Amino acid sequence: MSERYNICLDVGGTKVLGAIFNENREIVYRLKKRSKSKGGEAANVEEVIAGVVEEMLDGFGISLEQVNAIASCAPGVVDQETGVVLFTPNLPWRNYDLRAAMEKRFGVPFYAGNDVNLGVLGEYHFGAGRGYRNIVGLFVGTGVGGGLILNGSLYTGHQFKGGELGHMILDPGGPLCNCGQSGCLEAYASKQGMSAYVRQQAARGRESLLTEHVQEGVFRSKHLKKALAADDAVAMEAVDRACHYLAVAAGSLINIFSPDLVLFGGGIIESMGDRFLGKILAELDAYCMPAIRSSVEVKNAALGDDSVLYGDLALIEGL
Amino acid sequence: MSERYNICLDVGGTKVLGAIFNENREIVYRLKKRSKSKGGEAANVEEVIAGVVEEMLDGFGISLEQVNAIASCAPGVVDQETGVVLFTPNLPWRNYDLRAAMEKRFGVPFYAGNDVNLGVLGEYHFGAGRGYRNIVGLFVGTGVGGGLILNGSLYTGHQFKGGELGHMILDPGGPLCNCGQSGCLEAYASKQGMSAYVRQQAARGRESLLTEHVQEGVFRSKHLKKALAADDAVAMEAVDRACHYLAVAAGSLINIFSPDLVLFGGGIIESMGDRFLGKILAELDAYCMPAIRSSVEVKNAALGDDSVLYGDLALIEGL
Numbered sequence: 326m327s328e329r330y331n332i333c334l335d336v337g338g339t340k341v342l343g344a345i346f347n348e349n350r351e352i353v354y355r356l357k358k359r360s361k362s363k364g365g366e367a368a369n370v371e372e373v374i375a376g377v378v379e380e381m382l383d384g385f386g387i388s389l390e391q392v393n394a395i396a397s398c399a400p401g402v403v404d405q406e407t408g409v410v411l412f413t414p415n416l417p418w419r420n421y422d423l424r425a426a427m428e429k430r431f432g433v434p435f436y437a438g439n440d441v442n443l444g445v446l447g448e449y450h451f452g453a454g455r456g457y458r459n460i461v462g463l464f465v466g467t468g469v470g471g472g473l474i475l476n477g478s479l480y481t482g483h484q485f486k487g488g489e490l491g492h493m494i495l496d497p498g499g500p501l502c503n504c505g506q507s508g509c510l511e512a513y514a515s516k517q518g519m520s521a522y523v524r525q526q527a528a529r530g531r532e533s534l535l536t537e538h539v540q541e542g543v544f545r546s547k548h549l550k551k552a553l554a555a556d557d558a559v560a561m562e563a564v565d566r567a568c569h570y571l572a573v574a575a576g577s578l579i580n581i582f583s584p585d586l587v588l589f590g591g592g593i594i595e596s597m598g599d600r601f602l603g604k605i606l607a608e609l610d611a612y613c614m615p616a617i618r619s620s621v622e623v624k625n626a627a628l629g630d631d632s633v634l635y636g637d638l639a640l641i642e643g644l
Numbered sequence: 645m646s647e648r649y650n651i652c653l654d655v656g657g658t659k660v661l662g663a664i665f666n667e668n669r670e671i672v673y674r675l676k677k678r679s680k681s682k683g684g685e686a687a688n689v690e691e692v693i694a695g696v697v698e699e700m701l702d703g704f705g706i707s708l709e710q711v712n713a714i715a716s717c718a719p720g721v722v723d724q725e726t727g728v729v730l731f732t733p734n735l736p737w738r739n740y741d742l743r744a745a746m747e748k749r750f751g752v753p754f755y756a757g758n759d760v761n762l763g764v765l766g767e768y769h770f771g772a773g774r775g776y777r778n779i780v781g782l783f784v785g786t787g788v789g790g791g792l793i794l795n796g797s798l799y800t801g802h803q804f805k806g807g808e809l810g811h812m813i814l815d816p817g818g819p820l821c822n823c824g825q826s827g828c829l830e831a832y833a834s835k836q837g838m839s840a841y842v843r844q845q846a847a848r849g850r851e852s853l854l855t856e857h858v859q860e861g862v863f864r865s866k867h868l869k870k871a872l873a874a875d876d877a878v879a880m881e882a883v884d885r886a887c888h889y890l891a892v893a894a895g896s897l898i899n900i901f902s903p904d905l906v907l908f909g910g911g912i913i914e915s916m917g918d919r920f921l922g923k924i925l926a927e928l929d930a931y932c933m934p935a936i937r938s939s940v941e942v943k944n945a946a947l948g949d950d951s952v953l954y955g956d957l958a959l960i961e962g963l
Contacts, residue, residue, distance in 0.1 A: 402935070412935055459802055471900070475794055482902030483778055486936045489899040494931055496815055497892045504933055506895075573816045576825075580808040581790070581900070583801030612813055614823055616721070616731055617805045 327391055332378055333637035334397035335440070335630075336360065336370065343377045344634045345385050350451070352631070354385040370416065371426050378431065389431055396436040396637035398443045399423065404485050405640070408437045411485065414503075436640045439481075442488060443636025444590060444626070445472025446479050450644050451635040453627035457586040461578045462626075463490055463571065464591035465601070467543060468503075469511040475582070491515065495573050513570035516543040516593065519563040526559045533559035546596035553597070568604035575605060575623070576612025583617050590626030598625040646710055651697055652956035653716035654759070654949075655679060655689065662696045663953045664704050669770070671950070673704040689735065690745050697750065708750055715755035715956035717762045718742065723804050724959070727756045730804065733822070755959045758800075761807060762955025763909055763945070764791025765798050769963050770954040772946035778903040781945075782809055782894065783910035784886075784920070786862060787822070788830040794901070810834065814892050832889035835862040835912065838882040845878045852878035865915035872919070887923035894924060894942070895931025902936050909945030917944040 328348060335342040337360065345354040358380075360373045374397060382389065401413030408424025427435040438446070445462035448454040454462075460474035471490025473480040481487050491511035492504050499508025503517065512518045520539040527536045534552040536559075538544040552560035575587050594601055602625055610618060626632055647667060654661040656679065664673040677699075679692045693716060701708065720732030727743025746754040757765070764781035767773040773781075773793065781791035790809025792799040800806050810830035811823050818827025822836065831837045839858040846855045853871040855878075857863040871879035894906050913920055921944055929937060945951055 459806075475799060476797075478795075480794060483904045483939050484902065486902035486939070487778075487900070489902070489933060489936065492899040492933060493896040494892050495813070497888075497931065506931060506933075569816075573813050577812040578900075580811040581806070581897075583803065583806035583808075585802045612816065612825060614808060614811060614825075617808065620802050620805070 329391055329393045330385075330387060331393050331638055331641050332381060332395045333634040333641075334374060334377065334395070335633035335637075336374060336397050337400055337440070341373055341377050342630060342634065343381050344631070345381055345387075346634075346638055350638060352634070354381060356381050356384065370418075371423075371430075374427070375430055389433060392431070392433050394434040394436060394641045395427060395431060396438075396641045397423070397427075398438055398440040398633050398637065400440050402484075402486050403437050403439045403442075405436075405438045405442075405481065408435060410437065434641075436637070438636065438640055439472075439485070439488075440633055441470030441472045441591075442479055442481065443472075443640065444470075444632040445474060445588065445636070446639045446644075447628055447632040447635030447637075448588060448590065448626050449474045449479075450639045451628065452632060453624055454586060454588055457584075457622075459582060459584040460586045460588055461490070461575070461582055461584045462588045462590060463510075463575065463578075464626075465514055465567075465571070465589065465594055466592035467516050469515045470591065473582075490574065490578065493574055493577065495570050510570055510574045514567040514574075516546075516549075519549070519567055520544055522563045522566060523559055526562075531559055533557050535560050535563075546592055549593075550597055553600070564600070565604065568601055569608060571601070572605045572608035573612050576609055579609075579613040579617055579621050584621055587621060587623045588626055589624070590632060594625050595629050648710055648712045649704075649706060650712050650957055650960050651700060651714045652953040652960075653693060653696065653714070654952040654956075655693060655716050656719055656759070660692055660696050661949060661953065662700050663950070664700055664706075665953075665957055669957060671953070673700060675700050675703065689737070690742070693746070694749055708752060711750070711752050713753040713755060713960045714746060714750060715757075715960045716742070716746075717757055717759040717952050717956065719759050721803075721805050722756050722758045722761075724755075724757045724761075724800065727754060729756065753960075755956065757955065757959055758791075758804070758807075759952055760789030760791045760910075761798055761800065762791075762959065763789075763951040764793060764907065764955070765958045765963075766947055766951040766954030766956075767907055767909065767945050768793045768798075769958045770947065771951060772943055773905060773907055776903075776905040776941075778901060779905045779907055780809070780894070780897045780901055780903045781907045781909060782829075782890065782897075783945075784833055784890070784908065784913055785911035786836060787834045789910065792901075809893070809897065812893055812896065814889050829889055829893045833886040833893075835865075835868075838868070838886055839863055841882045841885060842878055845881075850878055852876050854879050854882075865911055868912075869916055872916070883919070884923065887920055888927060890920070891924045891927035892931050895928055898928075898932040898936055898940050903940060906940060906942045907945055908943070909951060913944050914948050 343356040462472035469491030496508035502509035502512035662675040779793035788810030815827035821828035821831035
């Protein structure tokens, strides 16, 4: 009997990552594609996902008969049990039955979950979270996402809507967040929040290497890295402010959960995690109780861009 | 064979409540005592607890042979599995083996847990929390305590230190809290926080009916109630401020947990819960995400002073 494989996908607003895992949980094939789909309509994203799956089958040279299961994240609220995407803030998906669509198309079991939830789940089973029981995961990228492993299992809350750690309010009089609240962690610590800070300073006449990159949206991690390397004052302030609020949020979350691990991940951390972690750790003790802090480890994710792919695998294997 | 009973205790810094439950989970006898114990040393509080147990046995006219088990809370970090009180912020208990002391004394199984954890557990099994699966409990009294029911079980975190919801930081530049942090929920919303506000206003020359009651510590709920009835401006401000921050905290907790219930309890809520709940609900929607808020109920505890006693009972019964 020929070997069987699992196909795992990480679907974001702008890109799709794909990996084929063999039975030893090794990645034997990879693909990365931009998910340019007019307006992000469900059918179009479905086409992109399907295209990636087919391209991977071709590229690696296996047939669907050799595929055990396919899994993917979606950037939003996903019912892990039914595979229905309930809501995505940045895509027009509402109650979209991704599982039904994919199983109809490929005739293979399909699983789906929230992106950051799966990222934390991947780190828990295969990365920096191995051996811990209660993990608070903060993933810093375009937004700030959260994932919770509690008592050894992914916590999803009522209707799979739990874990919105990026929308903890750290100052009710703070800057407006995309979600409509004010002073959310995401409004300070995400690429969106940091970009807004750069725009605000530019409006005050303060120049920065990042200014040109935030005119129409958010800077990319590589631009931030470059600005920091050039000792760009506004960029350094934006990072200090982000890390300050990440420390405040992590402190509160430590008091709330008494976790054994606080895990930082996501694109920004992947790109300059040590710089962020150092600043966060320098402030963290002020914002949580010493008796609880003493039993918490704080570290960066280990699987980088692959954490969601490994989370998909954990979902398929029912871990 | 004669009927058997459970003895349940609520031990606070200043008082001990006791109840005898019959096999139908009905309270058949009650006792309330001040826990005046010089300095609160472990041995003295132990004497108070033991005294209450003995007085209840006498008063109700049963012998220890008829007692199935005894349970008590302690105001601090308690290892529910071993019955050891690890730490109490307002009493000098450190790694105090309450179970061993009590079982040696009475020869009956003894259980212990954190006070607010047991209060929420009691409400979950016997009070306002029945039928819910994920509950965030905020108990407002001298401090602000928290308790979490997640996926149908009490969540205690690593080393039983989880659930310190009163020490979420709502404004890192806010007033100093007893815990050493700044801007904790407790620093605004507890009797301590509200009393500090009254003292601060008195120092600015603003009189209040509460001023005389906060000279050496905190006002009592009945004093606050009286001041509010007299439309005392400073008292009303203190309450508005407390409710504002309770709404901010509850909003963040809704985003974090997507619970199906947020439950308010504790002495202040017991005394004037409708007034507080009304103000909290009027502000809450601004501080959480509509898609999550829509599936959360928010209400006050139902068991009043008895919630911890029922939590003891749940602990004994292994619920």
